[in-house]
Amino acid sequence: MGKKAGIVVLFTLLLGAITVAVLQHYPHQDEASSRQINAIAKPDANPLLSFKPHISAVPRPPETFTFPIALGETGPATNLYSGPNQYPFFCMTQESELGQPLVDNQQGFGIPVYQGDQVIGYSKDCSLPSQLFYFTLTEQNGEFTAIRLDEAAARKHNSSPLFRVEQGTINRFIYTLVMPIANQEVGERHGQSQWNKKLIYQFNGGSGIGYRQGRQKASRVMTRQAQQLLDGYAVVSSSGNKTSYTYNMLLAEDTARRVKQQFVSLYGEPLYTVGIGGSGGGLAQYLIGQNSTGILDGLIPLYSYPDMITQTTYALDCDLLNNYFTFRSDNPKAWRDWERRRQIEGLNAINEFPQKAGFLQPLNQLMAGFVPSFPDGNSECINGYFGLSAFINNPRQGFLRPFFSDDVIAQTHWSYWQDLKHIFGTDEQGLGRSTWDNIGVQYGLNALREGHITFSEFIHINHHIGGWKPQPEMRQEEIALPLGTRIPIWLTLWGNHNITKASEGPAPRHQGSIQAMEQAYRAGQVFIxxxxxxxxxxxxxxxxxxxxxxxxxxxxxxxxxxxxxxxxxxxxxxxxxxxxxxxxxxxxxxxxxxxxxxxxxxxxxxxxxxxxxxxxxxxxxxxxxxxxxxxxxxxxxxxxxxxxxxxxxxxxxxxxxAGGGWGGDMFKCPLVSIETAIDNGWYLPFDARPHLGILKATFPQGVCNHEGRDLGRPGDL
Structure with a gap:
């Protein structure tokens, strides 16, 4: 048997074994497929706030909707000042235990709405009538459970705390208001005798690119803030303030403002409103606190980042580096020491730390003609960010779950950049402009200066690291979903087919859009x-x-x-x-x-x-x-x-x-010549003077001056 045939046999056996293992642990069907969107509605024009010079200096327009939303009625289906509605938009009221959304068209736009087995119409905007529910909280071994009560049971309930929950839709997202009450207040909407007059706005995290209403279960809102509810706080939230569903912080602000207005119109102004939320729910507080007034008075961001967009700067490096270590290095054994990788990636890496998807490495090595090997370590780049580059950066990627038909998928550009296209602008192909740029970045510069890598390793990394291809050239990841499972088997590990390669010279780097960068700053998507x-x-x-x-x-x-x-x-x-x-x-x-x-x-x-x-x-x-x-x-x-x-x-x-600052807020560095970098002592104690020629060949456009001003930041900021 030849080498090529042997690789094919090994690949087939390995994929078969993986398929069996996956099928033993995961279901084949996805209920979302029965509500798949097959046609895309056209958005109506809708106001978009001006951002100059910065969103924090721009007054918000007066409210046009009359709050409070009456029970049995629906909230606004278009936002106040954050641009046209995004379509397609997948409704998730059923995942939120609220039933189907209201029919709003018969033209086939959005998800089908059923009566029995019959489709009676479609919902493109996912509206629900506002309604009241009653819950209590119980605790066992430090874990809280929210238990729903019908109105009759709630009227009789006096053995443990009682809460009135209101849910409906505002700006197409599901909102939730939770108010501690006494049982004699059951059946009426305004009772608040158990409220301490303090309000919590709950934000939630995750990675999202829009196109979904999002799920919000009342029980989950309550258990997240169970102790605070028991202490007398009221709690409000919205699926539009969970970054699993969008990182459009203008829309998030618009939605939060209206949800709070719904609360205030019912119960009056609180003593204060404090934000709480982790990860994306933390950075949302930073940005809403920076960009606006009248929503939050204090912030409790948990395991937060300053914002999403500057996180992408280094997060989108992760796959480039993993691709290099796995497929492009001239000495792969040197990078099996994961703590050496840390010197380049910056993020932590640990030898002998297991990888959940470690089987993907030998699978992809076999496909590429390499001798397969299982990884003997792990990094935050892999453990934390695996798959996110495709989801955030690749307009051809989309969702693994079957929310949308093949025709809808083909018509839509799926990416974080596209979710914000009305802010960042679009290119000639209609793709949302990207802020990501790595021209002149000297990967591993600190490791070179500190003696952790050799000069030849430094040059090889920077010659071959490349950059993400322009969006029009990107292809969807090759992913196998064996026999209908939802668990992806990545066949193009680290997005290697979407990363540029070295040919006559170094692998080309990626040029970000200055227009998108400036708009990101002005529109408050960057925490300044x-x-x-x-x-x-x-x-x-x-x-x-x-x-x-x-x-x-x-x-x-x-x-x-x-x-x-x-x-x-x-x-x-x-x-x-x-x-x-x-x-x-x-x-x-x-x-x-x-x-x-x-x-x-x-x-x-x-x-x-x-x-x-x-x-x-x-x-x-x-x-x-x-x-x-x-x-x-x-x-x-x-x-x-x-x-x-x-x-x-x-x-x-x-x-x-790579020599950057700890603020992490430089999108595009100003470039200087290699001669200037050497004269400035940026390679010391390494003596770079004898290597001027190869450095110039590796960085033909020059290298980053991290002491300069971000070229993407507007001068008046």
Missing amino acids: GKVDLPIIDARHYLENELDMHHMSASFYSRVRIAQHQGHSDNHVIWVAHKDHNPTAAAFKAMDDWLLAMKDNPQLSAADARPDALQDTCFNQDGSIYAAGSDVFDGQWNSKPQGQCQSRFPMFSTSRIQ
Whole structure:
């Protein structure tokens, strides 16, 4: 048997074994397929807010909808100021245990609505009438459960807390209002005797590119904030404020403003409104707090990033680097030491750490004609970001679940960039412009300077790393879904078919759109640190889990706040051992802080911060390991390492490892010649002078000057 035939046999056997394993553990059918969208509605014109010079300086238009929404009626199906509705738009009221949406057309736009087995119409905007429900909360072994009661049972219920829940749709998303009540208030809408007059706006995370209404179960909203509900807070939320469904922060703000207006029109103004939410639910608070007023008074972002769009800068490097280490390196054995990879990727990597999808590596190596090997380590780039480059960056990718027909899929450009095309603009092919750029980036520069890699390795990486192909040239990932399963078997690992290759010269890098970058800044999709609200940025320490919620992200936010306002005294960082949850303590501290501002309206957030509220790290049992202004000092602020930084060491990113700053907010670096870089001492203590020729050949356009101004940032910002 020849080598090629042997590879085919091995590939077939391996794919068969994987298929059997997948089928044993996962269902074949997906209920969403019965509600698949087969036709795309045309959006009506709708106002889009002006962004110049920055969204924070632009007044919002007056409300046009009359709140409150009457029970049995529907909320607004178009937003107030964030542009035309996006289509296709998959309704998820059934996944939210609310039944089918209302029929709004007979032309076949949106999902089919059934009566029995018969289609009686279609819903393109997913509206639901506003309605009331009643719930109680029970606790067992520290776990809360929300139990729904019918109205008769609720009237008799007095043995445990009772809550009135209102759900409906606003801006096409599902909204939820939760109010603690007494049982004598069952049956009427405005009772609030158990409310402490404080409001929580719950945000939620995930990675989303639009095109879905999103799921929001009342029980989940309640259990996330169970302790706060028991303490008397009211809680509001919307599926439009869960980033699993969109990172359009203008639409998220528009929706949050209206959901809060619905609440206020029913119950009056709260003493304050505090945000809570993790990951994307944290960055949403940063951006809404920066961009607008009247929605949030205090922020509790959990394991947050400053924003989504600057996270893509290094996250989209991950597949480039994994592709290099797996398929392009001239010495693959050198990169089987995962801690060496960390020197390039910045994010943590650990030898002998298992990979959930490790079987994909030998499968793809076989297909590419390499000797197969299973990975003997893992990285945050893989463990945290696997698959996201295709989902966020590839207009041909779409969803694995069958929300949309093949015709609809072919007509739609699926990407994060497309979700924001009305802000970023589109190219000649109608594709949303991308901000991602890696021209002049010297991957592994810090590792070279610190002696972790050789000069030849540095050159080889940067010669072959390449960049993402222009969007019109990208192809869908090759993914097998054996016999109808929903679990993907990636056959084009690390998007290697969508990454440029070296030919006559180095593999071409990717040029981002200056227009998109400027619009991202102006439209408030970038956190520029312009927020003076009280902030408690809290997170578990998850670096040893290779979790994508890396600790350093809190410090990107801090750097930007300090750069913008000259200090970060309104920004407190808490880091806790993964077994201790500091959220309840964060609410107590935020309550003290906000009430102090209520008592002294002339005080800024920085001046009103309680003296006891400091940067802090917590032990497993909740005790304080260290607290104070210097406990997190370290490489990020060029100071001796503080106690918390020693206890909970943090890592960096591929762009920091390439010489970038810890603010992480440079889309497009200004370029300088290799001669200038050498004269500036950027390679020292490595002596780059004898290697001028090969450096110039590797970086023909020049290299990044990270001391310069981001070329994508408008000059008036």
